Amino acid sequence: MSDIVSRVGVTFPLVCPHCEKPTLALVTSEAHGGGEEEPPYLLEMAECGHCHDPFVMVEEDFGRGWDGEPAVVWPMQQRPLSLQVPQALRHEHEEARQCFSSKAYTAAAVMVRRTLEGVCLDQGVASSGGRPKPLFKMLEQMKDEGKIDGQLFEWSQELRVLGNQGAHFTGTSVSREDAADGLALAEALLDYLYVFSAQFTAFKARRAKAKEDVRGASAD
Known part of the structure; x- marks a missing residue:
């Protein structure tokens, strides 16, 4: 599995899935997994800097390392592509x-x-x-x-x-x-x-x- 550097306390710019406003999302907790059957992944619980509602982001490593661009997976607004x-x-x-x-x-x-x-x-x-x-x-x-x-x-x-x-x-x-x-x-x-x-x-x-x-x- 790829080396993972903790991002707890780090902020990411994105559009909040709750209030739909540009914000800096603060990572409050994280967990990682993956293995032989799926690529390594990193789950991050984050909080909107504007409305303060929580959401979950995920990032996957397909062999090129972590790119620092996690995708919001909850609340799900659109289903993820296969x-x-x-x-x-x-x-x-x-x-x-x-x-x-x-x-x-x-x-x-x-x-x-x-x-x-x-x-x-x-x-x-x-x-x-x-x-x-x-x-x-x-x-x-x-x-x-x-x-x-x-x-x-x-x-x-x-x-x-x-x-x-x-x-x-x-x-x-x-x-x-x-x-x-x-x-x-x-x-x-x-x-x-x-x-x-x-x-x-x-x-x-x-x-x-x-x-x-x-x-x-x-x-x-």
Whole structure:
């Protein structure tokens, strides 16, 4: 397990999950765990410097050490993404959530677009002839390769357009409703690609093995 330096008495800047105001959270107690079945983790009880309500934060070490950026896990405002989603993509999506919690809805849309681009790169859709592809083309390739279906492609394109709206000054900001929908659709895309697809593949393999065992037993 990674070396852990006590953070009791240390403060962290974040948006309070109770009063939703920027604050310095004071770590009041901590506990750590993890082992062979899961990465080392650090649980921290903290207190909002503004409303003084308590909450729980967690930080995990995936082999790169502790980065000092714990995530609030209670009170749960949004479910955590599965650990099957690559860490870099979870980090991008978490930043989008943090922007939304801070009421920075345009910034949240931009982070959703970054998440979408990260998905394409992680899936091996990166360039054409050594030159980076536009996100639109990367999404088209994802669809052509069967990694996303028609509806997911449509969702992804809408997220791309929303992110473009946030990234360019047009005099129109992104609404709270659009940012919330963007976060939800991005989360659904991540779940589909990294959780449900893997679960379905494992299900099919297990069913195929069971059928093979039945045929083998019948042959005996």
